[in-house]
Amino acid sequence: MTNGIDEISGADFILAIGTNTTESHPIIGLQVKKALRKGAALAVADPRKTEVASLAQHHLQLKSGSDIALLNGLANVIINEDLYDREFVSGRTENFEALKESVAQYTPEYVQGITGVSAGVIREVARGYAGAKNGTILYTMGLTQHICGTHNVLAVANLAMLCGHIGKESSGVNPLRGQNNVQGACDMGALPNVFTGYQGVALDEARAKFAKAWDVAALAGEPGLTVGEMMDIAGKGVRGMYIMGENPVLSDPDGGHVVHALESLDFLVVQDIFLTETAALADVVLPAASFAEKDGTFTNSERRVQRVRKAVEPIGDAKADWEIIAGISTAMGYPMGYCSAEEIFDEIAALTPSYAGISYARLEEGGLQWPCPAPDHPGTTYLHKDKFVRGLGKFSPVEYIPPAEEPDQDYPLVLSTGRRHFHYHTGTMTQRTGALEEFYGEEYLEVNQNDAAKLDICDGDKVKVTSRRGSVKVQARVGDVVPEGMVFTSFHFPAVAINKLTNAQRDPVAKIPELKVCAVKVEKD
Amino acid sequence: MAEVSLTINGKQVAVTKGTTVLNAARQAGFSIPTFCDDPELSKVGACRMCVVEIPGMRNLPASCVTEAMDGMEVYTDSPAVVEARKTILELLLANHPLDCLTCGKNGECLLQDYCYQYGVGETIFTGERHTYDTEAENPFIVRDMNKCIVCGKCVRACAEIQGKNIVDFAYRGFDTKVTPAMDVPLSESECVFCGNCVAVCPTGALQEKVLRARARTWEVEKVKTTCPYCGTGCNFELNVKDGQVVGVTSCNGDVNGRALCVKGRFGYGFIHHPDRLTKPLIKKDGEFKEASWDEAIGLVADNLSRIKKDHGSGALAVLSSARCTNEENYLLQKLTRAVFGTNNIDHCARL
Numbered sequence: 001m002t003n004g005i006d007e008i009s010g011a012d013f014i015l016a017i018g019t020n021t022t023e024s025h026p027i028i029g030l031q032v033k034k035a036l037r038k039g040a041a042l043a044v045a046d047p048r049k050t051e052v053a054s055l056a057q058h059h060l061q062l063k064s065g066s067d068i069a070l071l072n073g074l075a076n077v078i079i080n081e082d083l084y085d086r087e088f089v090s091g092r093t094e095n096f097e098a099l100k101e102s103v104a105q106y107t108p109e110y111v112q113g114i115t116g117v118s119a120g121v122i123r124e125v126a127r128g129y130a131g132a133k134n135g136t137i138l139y140t141m142g143l144t145q146h147i148c149g150t151h152n153v154l155a156v157a158n159l160a161m162l163c164g165h166i167g168k169e170s171s172g173v174n175p176l177r178g179q180n181n182v183q184g185a186c187d188m189g190a191l192p193n194v195f196t197g198y199q200g201v202a203l204d205e206a207r208a209k210f211a212k213a214w215d216v217a218a219l220a221g222e223p224g225l226t227v228g229e230m231m232d233i234a235g236k237g238v239r240g241m242y243i244m245g246e247n248p249v250l251s252d253p254d255g256g257h258v259v260h261a262l263e264s265l266d267f268l269v270v271q272d273i274f275l276t277e278t279a280a281l282a283d284v285v286l287p288a289a290s291f292a293e294k295d296g297t298f299t300n301s302e303r304r305v306q307r308v309r310k311a312v313e314p315i316g317d318a319k320a321d322w323e324i325i326a327g328i329s330t331a332m333g334y335p336m337g338y339c340s341a342e343e344i345f346d347e348i349a350a351l352t353p354s355y356a357g358i359s360y361a362r363l364e365e366g367g368l369q370w371p372c373p374a375p376d377h378p379g380t381t382y383l384h385k386d387k388f389v390r391g392l393g394k395f396s397p398v399e400y401i402p403p404a405e406e407p408d409q410d411y412p413l414v415l416s417t418g419r420r421h422f423h424y425h426t427g428t429m430t431q432r433t434g435a436l437e438e439f440y441g442e443e444y445l446e447v448n449q450n451d452a453a454k455l456d457i458c459d460g461d462k463v464k465v466t467s468r469r470g471s472v473k474v475q476a477r478v479g480d481v482v483p484e485g486m487v488f489t490s491f492h493f494p495a496v497a498i499n500k501l502t503n504a505q506r507d508p509v510a511k512i513p514e515l516k517v518c519a520v521k522v523e524k525d
Numbered sequence: 526m527a528e529v530s531l532t533i534n535g536k537q538v539a540v541t542k543g544t545t546v547l548n549a550a551r552q553a554g555f556s557i558p559t560f561c562d563d564p565e566l567s568k569v570g571a572c573r574m575c576v577v578e579i580p581g582m583r584n585l586p587a588s589c590v591t592e593a594m595d596g597m598e599v600y601t602d603s604p605a606v607v608e609a610r611k612t613i614l615e616l617l618l619a620n621h622p623l624d625c626l627t628c629g630k631n632g633e634c635l636l637q638d639y640c641y642q643y644g645v646g647e648t649i650f651t652g653e654r655h656t657y658d659t660e661a662e663n664p665f666i667v668r669d670m671n672k673c674i675v676c677g678k679c680v681r682a683c684a685e686i687q688g689k690n691i692v693d694f695a696y697r698g699f700d701t702k703v704t705p706a707m708d709v710p711l712s713e714s715e716c717v718f719c720g721n722c723v724a725v726c727p728t729g730a731l732q733e734k735v736l737r738a739r740a741r742t743w744e745v746e747k748v749k750t751t752c753p754y755c756g757t758g759c760n761f762e763l764n765v766k767d768g769q770v771v772g773v774t775s776c777n778g779d780v781n782g783r784a785l786c787v788k789g790r791f792g793y794g795f796i797h798h799p800d801r802l803t804k805p806l807i808k809k810d811g812e813f814k815e816a817s818w819d820e821a822i823g824l825v826a827d828n829l830s831r832i833k834k835d836h837g838s839g840a841l842a843v844l845s846s847a848r849c850t851n852e853e854n855y856l857l858q859k860l861t862r863a864v865f866g867t868n869n870i871d872h873c874a875r876l
Contacts, residue, residue, distance in 0.1 A: 005757065005780050026719065026786035027757045033688035145875075177756030181854070182847035182874050188854035190845035190872045196855060201868050214863040220838065224868030227875065230842040238842045238869070240832040242825075244857055245846030251876045267828040274800050275813075284825050285813065287802035290795070291753040292763055292770050296850025298751045300758025304779065308850055311748035311763040312770055312796070316803020317818065321846075321853040325860055327818070331826035334864045336856070344852040367758070367779045421717055424754050424788055433794035435664040435735070436787065439718070512875040 001302045002172035002383040003136065004369065009034035010170035013132030015125070017045040017067065017156070018142020021052045023421040025140075025176045028301075032138070041132075043125045045070060046142060047416065048446070048488060049481050058125050061483055062115040064414050064517045065146055065403035070122070071155035072400065073111030075103045077126035078162055084130065088164030092388070095395040099158055102397030114400060135165035140176045142418070145516045150509040151398040161393045167384035177301040179425070184299035187355070187370070188348065192224035197352035213351055226511040228504060231257065235264025243270045244321055245288065249277040250426035250491060253502040253513040254469050271324055274428050277494060287318040294320035295341040297363065299370070303380070305358050306367035403517040404505035407485065411467060411519035413451065414486045415501060423492035430492065443493040444477040447522065448486065452478040455522060462525040467518050470500030473525055487522060531597035540593050547575050547588035555601050558610065558639050560727045561676035562589040565782065566685055572676050573613055574639065578603040585609050611643050619650035622671050629737025630729035636674065653699065663712040665734055665791045666723055673730040675701055679722035686784055691716045718787040724775040725783070733790070736764055736772025749776055752789040753848065757781065759789050770796045829865065838866035845872040
């Protein structure tokens with residue numbers, strides 16, 4: 001997020017695109033509601049009638065995967081009606097003419113044809129966002145899990161820069177991160193192309209710095225494989241895998257392919273707190289401690305580093321993940337003798353400029369938002385204040401492309417997936433709480449009433465959902481949460497392993513799979 | 526900011542204009558009891574516990590809704606004030622089950638605290654008492670409306686923090702009851718079980734179902750930490766008894782204040798679930814067998830070293846975790862890059 005979470009309540013126009021905020025990020029949802037109570041306007045772009053959409057002045061029920069057309073359409077109106085921030089565009093950005101040229105064809109009427117959102121609403125939302133004092137854009141995986149996910153985000157950035165809604169308090173581009181420490185995992189370099197703090201592995205300087213700190217002769221400069229690419233060549237190029245605290249069998253697209261990939265490895269080690277569907281395929285399973293059994297830090301969506309504190313001893317013989325990693329390293333001839341998580345954190349701070357000023361002692365006083373470059377630096381609430389990281393913000397013209405797999409005669413419906421309020425990710429934890437699964441114990445498929453009538457499906461009927469890759473059986477819930485032509489369910493329930501059906505086609509840049517759109521058929525079971 | 530000057534219990538106090546007498550007194554170091562006042566919620570002056578004496582004013586005004594004025598003279602503990610508070614407590618006790626011995630909020634109850642403070646052990650009033658059934662059919666929250674003192678904090682928390690307006694006052698007078706529309710149980714309403722009403726309830730009317738059944742309030746150690754679910758980064762306190770996490774309570778989180786969602790507040794049961802892995806497992810002939818750490822680590826190190834030697838560093842790949850700590854993610858990428866010799870490391874940021 002370029003802004004802090006509490007800044008959302010200071011926005012007077014919020015554009016939420018592809019985020020089911022009140023269900024997936026309930027406490028961030030409270031900030032949206034606070035803004036609304038203070039008089040803010042809200043526009044929600046989502047094919048589904050979510051709770052947050054019901055709170056909005058404008059619910060843009062766009063066709064799945066048509067986000068670029070919508071965002072370009074908003075930019076078209078803002079430029080044509082001369083509503084953009086000329087001072088910001090001339091002083092802080094470059095490549096405006098190229099953007100202007102590329103969005104010229106995205107007139108509201110043209111965009112209506114692609115997205116299904118009326119031209120009048122597109123104009124109103126464009127005017128509202130451009131005219132706001134503080135405009136903020138919220139998005140999550142509904143925007144990014146497409147084959148054009150990177151371009152979707154660029155289109156969002158174009159819009160924010162066009163209106164000067166970035167680099168200010170309560171104005172910004174705010175992806176809401178879905179997992180407790182997904183921001184931290186990225187910051188720590190658990191990515192194939194960067195060390196900590198996004199220091200590129202391809203940079204000689206960065207490699208030299210880390211090689212010296214880690215006391216090794218050299219480090220590889222070629223970026224590695226992303227998760228999808230690992231699965232593609234498992235058993236061929238990749239022979240051994242080490243998986244810590246992830247459950248790709250249920251979370252990754254085309255689950256059948258993932259199982260096959262992991263089974264074809266020479267050796268698989270999985271480290272987790274439960275025997276997940278992925279761990280069941282392993283040669284060795286290592287029992288890890290949960291968050292309550294260890295010290296450490298998580299970094300949240302607004303870049304705030306916060307303490308995790310050990311409350312109880314590890315269960316059985318389980319060990320903190322860092323202790324297990326250190327043990328494996330030592331056994332492989334590279335001794336890691338850390339005595340505490342704090343000792344590791346100090347090493348991170350020493351090697352990572354954006355974390356350099358953070359220490360456990362400071363975190364006792366409260367969390368700190370990076371960049372925090374020095375021990376006396378207060379942290380940074382919002383980014384890009386006077387300049388962007390690259391200097392000028394560059395407009396990147398992007399064109400609408402349709403999803404990789406569109407409905408056809410054989411598979412006439414669009415399947416989209418996401419989260420429910422009462423559960424989380426692959427359900428490993430929330431299916432074992434003694435409370436959440438008791439209250440919400442069975443998953444269902446949202447089906448539009450008109451489709452249900454055509455398919456002779458009643459509310460509560462068991463249905464079979466099938467894509468080109470697999471099928472699952474699930475109970476139908478008939479209504480108007482999803483528009484005609486679309487069905488939706490979550491990936492929280494192992495019994496409804498919906499990712500057997502989803503499409504592994506990826507965005508060419510970020511390599512994110514198109515989990516939000518695939519073609520399916522639904523039959524009464 | 527304009528200031529006003531007033532006298533509280535003989536002490537000269539200057540506060541910002543617009544400050545309530547309650548807050549002015551607190552700033553001056555005087556404590557005033559209150560059930561219904563909350564810094565995050567609108568002010569309703571409902572419970573009258575915070576009454577004070579202000580010569581020249583009719584009756585005893587509720588300090589939480591009285592603005593401090595220039596030249597005002599305030600007495601927070603005069604005999605009239607103390608008498609009024611005792612009467613309020615006696616009136617509350619007239620319709621409150623005195624089952625503190627078995628109540629889960631024993632020790633963390635404002636009614637109990639103030640009764641102790643004002644020496645009110647029993648009531649002089651007799652009359653009708655509520656006999657509502659306890660609502661415990663959902664797995665998260667127990668509602669005992671017999672213990673409700675109608676302060677309305679839960680109503681305001683639901684409306685003003687959670688923005689859901691699930692509960693409100695129903696019926697009139699003595700029969701006034703906080704309930705979802707149509708007086709249905711929470712589980713039949715649109716309640717999302719955030720429990721933010723429970724966090725503000727001053728008595729035992731709203732309780733966390735598991736926590737209050739498993740531990741007395743003084744038996745738990747509270748450890749402040751960060752939620753393991755979504756990326757918002759809410760802080761809360763793990764309540765620990767006998768080495769077990771028995772519940773979650775709100776603290777003043779950097780991001781969330783006291784607010785939590787149902788997963789953060791009630792989704793901790795996995796920690797001690799019997800399915801937890803407790804020993805390293807090694808697969809032999811298709812079946813997992815328990816192993817020692819030395820054996821398991823040795824096997825992992827041998828296999829990974831062998832693959833690296835036979836097929837090169839690029840034949841190894843690692844999935845790190847968005848659920849683990851920064852320290853663990855750092856260490857795993859260090860292991861991958863410095864020891865395995867590859868950049869094949871990723872995690873589920875895209876999923």
